[in-house]
Amino acid sequence: MSTTGKLKSSSSELDFDRPNIEDYLPSGSTIQQEPHGKLCLRDLLNISPTLSEAAGAIVDDSFTRCFKSNPPEPWNWNVYLFPLWCFGVLVRYLILFPARVLVLTIGWMIFLSSFIPVHFLLKGHDKLRRKIERSLVEMMCSFFVASWTGVVKYHGPRPSIRPKQVFVANHTSMIDFIILEQMTAFAVIMQKHPGWVGLLQSTILESVGCIWFNRSEAKDREIVAKKLREHVLGTDNNPLLIFPEGTCVNNHYTVMFKKGSFELGCTVCPVAIKYNKIFVDAFWNSRKQSFSKHLLRLMTSWAVVCDVWYLEPQNQKPGETAIEFAERVRDIISVRAGLKKVPWDGYLKYSHPSPKLKQGKQQNFADSVLRRLEEEK
Amino acid sequence: MGNTSSMLTQYDIEEVQQHCNYTFTQQEIVSLYERFCQLDRNSSGFITADEFLSLPEFAVNPLSLRLLRLLDGLNFKEFVAFLSAFSPRATLQHKIEFIFKVYDTDCNGKVSFNDMLDVLRDLTGQFISEHQREQVLAHVLEEAGYKKDSLFVLADFMKILGNSGLKMEVEVPVD
Numbered sequence: 001m002s003t004t005g006k007l008k009s010s011s012s013e014l015d016f017d018r019p020n021i022e023d024y025l026p027s028g029s030t031i032q033q034e035p036h037g038k039l040c041l042r043d044l045l046n047i048s049p050t051l052s053e054a055a056g057a058i059v060d061d062s063f064t065r066c067f068k069s070n071p072p073e074p075w076n077w078n079v080y081l082f083p084l085w086c087f088g089v090l091v092r093y094l095i096l097f098p099a100r101v102l103v104l105t106i107g108w109m110i111f112l113s114s115f116i117p118v119h120f121l122l123k124g125h126d127k128l129r130r131k132i133e134r135s136l137v138e139m140m141c142s143f144f145v146a147s148w149t150g151v152v153k154y155h156g157p158r159p160s161i162r163p164k165q166v167f168v169a170n171h172t173s174m175i176d177f178i179i180l181e182q183m184t185a186f187a188v189i190m191q192k193h194p195g196w197v198g199l200l201q202s203t204i205l206e207s208v209g210c211i212w213f214n215r216s217e218a219k220d221r222e223i224v225a226k227k228l229r230e231h232v233l234g235t236d237n238n239p240l241l242i243f244p245e246g247t248c249v250n251n252h253y254t255v256m257f258k259k260g261s262f263e264l265g266c267t268v269c270p271v272a273i274k275y276n277k278i279f280v281d282a283f284w285n286s287r288k289q290s291f292s293k294h295l296l297r298l299m300t301s302w303a304v305v306c307d308v309w310y311l312e313p314q315n316q317k318p319g320e321t322a323i324e325f326a327e328r329v330r331d332i333i334s335v336r337a338g339l340k341k342v343p344w345d346g347y348l349k350y351s352h353p354s355p356k357l358k359q360g361k362q363q364n365f366a367d368s369v370l371r372r373l374e375e376e377k
Numbered sequence: 378m379g380n381t382s383s384m385l386t387q388y389d390i391e392e393v394q395q396h397c398n399y400t401f402t403q404q405e406i407v408s409l410y411e412r413f414c415q416l417d418r419n420s421s422g423f424i425t426a427d428e429f430l431s432l433p434e435f436a437v438n439p440l441s442l443r444l445l446r447l448l449d450g451l452n453f454k455e456f457v458a459f460l461s462a463f464s465p466r467a468t469l470q471h472k473i474e475f476i477f478k479v480y481d482t483d484c485n486g487k488v489s490f491n492d493m494l495d496v497l498r499d500l501t502g503q504f505i506s507e508h509q510r511e512q513v514l515a516h517v518l519e520e521a522g523y524k525k526d527s528l529f530v531l532a533d534f535m536k537i538l539g540n541s542g543l544k545m546e547v548e549v550p551v552d
Contacts, residue, residue, distance in 0.1 A: 041521040042537055044497060044514065047476060048545035050440050055463040055547045057434035058448075059412060064432065068415075348433045357437040362502030365439075370505065373513065 039372040050361075062342045066253040067349070069285045092300050100147040100299050107143025111136055119207065127236075133207040134185040134238065140204075141182035144175075148280075149303040152179055156310030159184045159269065163235045165313065166228075166261055169271035170333050171243035172251040173284035174291060175298070176273055179308065181208075186241035187231065189213060189224070197291055209238050225260055232266050241271075244326065247346035250283040251275050254339045255346040257330045263322040269313040270329050272337040276305040287349075309336050385410050397457045400464040400471075405549040406457060413453050423450050439499050443479055463547040470535065472545045477534045488529040490514065 115136050122129035145152065159167060167186065169176060174197075177188055187209030192198060201210065211231065213224045231237050244257035251274065262268060275282040280301035284294045298304055311332055316325045334341050345353075390403050401409070416424045416432075426445045430436045438444075451459060461467055462475035480488045480496055497510055505513070515525050521537065523529075 039513070039517060041517045041523070042540075044517055045476075045480075045493065045534070045537055046543065047440065047479065047496065047500070048472070048543055050438060050500065051444075051476070051479065052463065052545050052547055054435055054438040054440055054444055055460060057432050057438065058416075058429070059409070059460065059463075059547050060550050061432045061434040063434060064415065344433055352430060353433040353436050357433075358439055358441075359502055359504075361437065362439050362500060363504045366501040366504035369501065369513065 037372070038376055039369065043372075044369075062253075063255075063344045063348060066249045066255055066342055066344070067285065067287075069250055069281060069283050069288070092302065096149070096302075097300050100149070104143060104147040107140060107147070111140045111143070115204070115207075130207070130236075137185050137204065137208050138182055141178045144178050145182050145304075148175075148298040148301070150179065151303055151305045152182075152308060153306070154183060154308050154310070159186075159239055159310060161239055163237075164232060164266040165269055166232060166240045166242055166264060166266060167269045167271055168242050168244050168257070168261055168329060168333075169273055170251075170254050170337060170339065171245045171248050172273065172275060173248055173282050173294065175282060175284075175304070176243065177241065179273070179306065180241060180271065185238050187211070187238040188241045189228065193291070195290075195292075209240075211240075221260065225263075228260065229264055232264050244330075245346045247349055248284050248286060249346065250285075251277075251337075252339060253342050254330055254334045255342055255344050257326040258345075259322040259326045262316065262326045262329070265316075267313045267315055268325070268329055270311040270333045270336075272307075272309040272311060272333045274307050274337040274339075276307075279303045279305045282306070307337075311336060393454050393457050396454050397461040397464075398471075400461040400466045401457060401549065404551045405464075408549050408551050409457055409460065410453060413456055423452055424448070424456070439502070440479070440496075443482075443496070443499060446482075447478065460547070463545060464549075465546050469539060469543060472543055473534050473538050474531060475545075476538065477531050486530060488534070490518070490525050490527075493529075 115133065118129060118132050118136070122132070144150075161184075167180075169180065177186075177190075180186060181188075185208050188205065189211040190201060190205075190213070192212045192214065193201065201212075209231065211224060211227045214220050228240070228242075231240055242261040244261050245255050246258055247255070249255055280298060280303070282298070282304055284291065289297075314325075314329055314332070316322070320328070330341060333339070385407065390406050393406050394401065394403060413424065414420075416428050418428060419425075426449065429445060429448060430441070435441055448456075448459065462472050477488065478484075480492050482492060482495070494510060494514055497514060498507075501510065518525060518527070523533075
């Protein structure tokens with residue numbers, strides 16, 4: 001993934017009205033209650049609240065916290081634990097890892113030897129072909145999950161294939177998709193990746209139905225929205241899985257959900273995913289490591305343990321805007337998975353915040369000054 | 378702690394603590410070092426303006442550009458000294474000195490009407506007309522007994538801001 005080189009100003013495409021940020025920030029950091037009384041020199045010169053906010057952001061900000069991957073705690077290496085830990089490393093790298101690679105290789109062989117013939121030979125019989133391809137992809141994902149010794153506990157009713165519904169989930173790593181895919185063959189909307197992942201995307205994932213987007217293209221949003229709508233209306237398409245955060249977050253927080261998935265006029269089924277950090281930290285910090293390194297780390301850990309909750313499908317309430325709907329669903333997912341909400345757009349990883357946010361603060365201050373002037377008269 | 382603290386020796390911590398006049402505890406300095414390393418992504422030894430602006434909470438602050446001028450090219454020791462004005466242990470004098478520095482763009486020890494107007498413009502943006510801004514500032518200056526062409530020094534700021542409690546504090550998260 002590209003590192004943050006030059007940040008560009010967000011285009012107007014990314015400007016959407018957002019809930020009040022002050023609701024989310026801890027109470028200590030908001031400006032004090034509305035000042036009253038005659039406006040004096042001290043009020044205009046005293047910039048300490050604004051300065052405190054800036055310094056607070058420098059010292060610790062809620063956005064960076066979302067993408068912080070905690071380094072593994074070094075063990076207390078005393079004479080008892082050190083040999084135990086060494087033994088553990090040996091087991092993980094010399095026994096588990098080769099076994100897992102073997103499992104994965106077998107899985108690939110079975111998959112490719114079935115998928116390729118089916119794909120070409122059954123060209124005419126689309127319905128049957130797709131049914132078989134779907135099961136094959138589900139099987140392959142199970143092999144992947146087995147290769148990290150994935151222990152996944154599913155809660156809630158299994159998703160059913162119906163038109164006019166989308167599934168949304170919180171996003172921690174690309175393995176989210178694999179974990180969900182092993183139970184139900186979802187169609188997915190993804191950022192196109194380079195390398196072997198991209199190859200997989202364009203060949204195998206095409207068969208379950210995938211929509212590509214490109215974060216850096218401004219006009220892309222409209223094209224993607226159109227493709228989403230078309231997919232959802234098709235009766236034969238696999239249910240669509242969307243990660244509305246738009247980026248990987250560290251499984252302790254959720255960033256704002258993009259409203260695109262919530263204005264399709266269909267039922268939204270929330271899915272919450274929570275990884276158990278004791279076994280391995282599944283957060284894919286795309287700035288720090290490539291997907292291959294990430295997979296390697298998973299394959300040399302003890303296990304990937306997570307909970308998946310399929311939650312009650314939600315519909316847009318009358319009078320509710322798409323953004324309010326998105327926030328409501330985010331709330332449901334965050335509560336279920338024990339995640340904290342932050343008021344930031346995930347894409348701020350790649351671009352500067354909209355000037356409207358700064359202007360909002362300026363307007364507040366300007367209004368309070370003008371109001372106090374009025375009161376004097 | 379994570380492995381970043383191993384790059385900061387006890388001697389370094391004490392040196393930094395002395396430089397900021399003991400306004401931060403040693404634990405806070407270690408936390409600030411972790412934060413500094415986190416922000417300084419290319420490990421250049423200082424945090425660039427772009428790296429600061431990648432913090433959305435900072436970027437939306439109306440005084441961010443003004444502060445970037447003061448934060449430019451600071452190494453860790455100076456970074457801690459910069460933040461020391463926000464420690465609960467900092468003296469009121471220190472805090473007002475900091476505010477004065479934010480106003481005094483040309484660092485000549487004097488703050489003019491235009492300097493104050495500049496800061497007011499940063500804080501209010503397009504939501505007050507330039508003319509009205511000048512009027513308001515001139516009005517409150519007069520009320521306080523100053524003239525429009527008065528030049529303010531630090532002592533004046535102490536007098537104006539020093540009376541009632543000035544709250545300018547930030548908490549450094551300590552693991």
